[in-house]
Amino acid sequence: MRRRHYLSALGTGALGATAGCLGVFESDPAEGNSTDPVPNANVTTRSADIGTLTDADLPLADSDLQRGAPKDSIPAITDPVFGANWGDVEWTLAADDRVIGVAVDGVARAYPLPVLNYHEVVNDDFGGPLLVSFCPLCGSGVTAQRRVGGRETTFGVSGLLWHSDLVMYDTLTDSLWSQVLGKAVKGPMTGTALSLRPSTLTTWGEWREEHPETEVLLPPPSSGTVEGEVRRDYGRNPYPEYDDSERIGIGYGGEYDGRLHPKAAVIGVATDETARAYPLSAVEAAGVVNDTVGDLPVVVAATADGTLVAYERHVDGEGVTFERDGEVLVGAGSRWGLLGGTALDGPHEGASLRRANDRSPMFWFAWADFFPESGIYEA
DSSP states (O other), X not given: OOEEEOOOOOOSSHHHHHOGGGSOOOOOOOOTTOOOOOTTOOOOOSSSOOOOXXXXXXXXXXXXXXXXXXXXXXXXXEEOOEESSSTTSSSOOOTTSEEEXXXXXXXXXXXXXXXXXXXXXXXXXXXXXXXXXXXXXXXXXXXXXXXXXXXEOOEEEEEEEETTEEEEEETTTOOEEETTTTEEEESTTTTOBOOEEOOEEEEHHHHHHHOTTOEEEOOTTSSEETTBSOOOOTTSOSSTTGGGSSOOTTTOOSXXXXXXXXXXXXXXXXXXXXXXXEEHHHHHHHSEEEEEETTEEEEEEEOTTOOEEEEEOEETTEEOOOEEETTEEEETTEEEETTTOBBOSGGGTTOBOOBSXXXXXXXXXXXXXHSTTOEEOOO
């Protein structure tokens, strides 16, 4: 495995002033609760108890955590308000703006990244208490039940980073939670995993086409935050050019797995013994990928807008090899929509493929940090 050294070159100025995660702060000790198979893959099961995905011992030491911003200076949304569109707010939600989409019993909601870039955490009640989180530095979206120890709680942004990833806190126990792991890394709940919920990181245009009646999160001040009424310029990206650069987080001086560009978009699949990353470029070149990760048959594809999806290749308990016909998958006598994995016709009409990924697509450097033995699919 090739390793490269990358230093974050993020400067001060407008970017640091508007986006706390990319703000320039001196690193300080974290204040705990205050504020085909790859051999020896260091991965775990896809169950809720996901275990430790890195060699780090838990709880994390203060020196493992980096201060990216003061606690709650990135104000989590605690009172989300939804509408049919952004027609009554001063900003425009474009078709190519990305959203985290969640569907529950035929009802759909979209959480736009133009909002999440500034707030990172949404505490919702949708099919039960729902946590929606997005880390702009890692490009990772994770949704989970908003429960700790079986009790409903509210999550906020600690301002700390681990592996350049968002570290959340919960108000019930004041434990610190790794966003990508979905696991408590410091505090009373250390080692406890959140129960993850399925979601899709796609574009507003694709999500709305798939779910014409979807609701969409309205930006503050329509939605309330942990800090009350706040205002941001949701029409401006606070991370200009970050997604295409080789910069990693803030103050990153460690080794980086250089098999891919650090910001290459990948979707990752992990089983109890194996992890594999599927780069967008390789998936687009292949059209459709029928693969097996450990003993899990998977199918991976990308939509016209570049949304990566991964599903289990099981239909009625049988392994299926899929072909592609435009924007649908074809297998087991049915045509299956790419974005939702739902059969559109044939003998399985209305059935849905189970997702093979627990986390959204993310930047390669982030996946490699948490799954260091991951293999990479090559077309």
